[in-house]
Amino acid sequence: MVLNPIEQVWQYIKRRLRWLLPKNLDELRAALYAEIGKLSKPIIASIARRQYILVALSVASF
Template identity: 60%
Template structure:
């Protein structure tokens, strides 16, 4: 048995702004885009090992979530996965057919901070700050570059909260 944390995140052409080093009293200057084209990335991470799986989709809905669950089930077919998910409507859809090696564990409503994968999304978006891709393909390439350099050790350091790792060691998952 393995514990994974799952969530989706929106990545769009609207520039992500953030802090920049400038002289005292000088506001940072950068190119900003206001396009509202976007794509969604689904992901699962395992806090204990840093293992991860990401998949791009055009929407957040039960159809895309079903495909994602099937891909995760295939990727980790040798294990039973307990996957922490939020209470989004597509996670609870009646027509959703959860694969046999997956158990969905719903986190409390309105508590995104309880899901460690949220920090992974923040980590990735921080690295996309001030980038101004012209198309979704350029954004996709930037994100893929970030995912290629993302290591299991980095994921484990971001998601491996002491409380989670302690609970896993007691449960012997």
């Protein structure tokens, strides 16, 4: 079963945070924001691999 693109991105992030043991919600939030901040166009493209996403990323400015 193929997940929709945002589910694929969330799976990627969850795998990267899998062994994190935050002491509170603020630590979890900080780790989540850090991982989201690391997402680049090439990383998102490699996760989703759908043509319409690749096109959208090619014109996005972030």
